[in-house]
């Protein structure tokens with residue numbers, strides 16, 4: 691059974707949440723935090739595409755990968771990014787115009803910090819929201835990588851609170867991305883990065899993966915896939931999981 695990274699993450703957070711979402715397919719609302727995260731991702735996807743818009747060298751638009759032989763000829767300015775942010779901002783999930791304006795302004799400040807980060811290095815983007823489907827121990831795992839830069843550097847944008855180095859070192863998502871890059875480019879990335887974009891500013895947390903960590907990731911994915919096949923959906927309530935769960939209103943063991 692194919693699994694997306696997002697499904698794996700949901701199962702690991704709480705098997706019942708996975709059951710509600712992927713087996714019972716219960717309708718769910720979108721929180722303002724998720725909506726804000728989508729707005730940021732949409733904006734940075736468009737920005738990454740603009741980096742290449744000076745050359746008509748998109749090789750495969752479907753998977754979000756570019757011909758990397760020529761650098762972008764476009765001189766992007768902060769105003770371009772702010773315009774993209776205004777176009778990308780999703781307004782629907784906020785309770786009032788005032789609340790939406792607050793978050794749009796908050797996002798604008800974050801974009802200013804992102805722009806400083808972006809121009810601090812000579813970057814060459816190889817892919818934006820690059821989709822993949824890889825075989826992990828006989829299981830098809832799919833996902834999308836936010837940004838790939840020449841090097842090969844993988845960058846995942848996060849709008850959630852910044853995690854610790856230890857947490858990022860153990861992160862399953864980045865292990866999957868390392869395996870996906872090996873499949874796409876026939877070499878492992880030199881660097882994996884979580885780029886946190888939140889009210890603390892822009893924080894890079896870099897990491898890498900060893901062979902043994904990748905083997906552990908394969909074991910973890912295989913074990914989740916087996917539990918799903920066996921119908922193991924015992925709830926795992928915790929304040930951390932339940933507070934972010936879109937089904938806490940219908941779940942009888944919610945911890946919040």
Ligand code: SF4
Nearest residue numbers: 704927932935941944
């Ligand atoms: S409310 Fe908590 S226990 Fe219930 S499904 Fe969601 S995360 Fe799991």
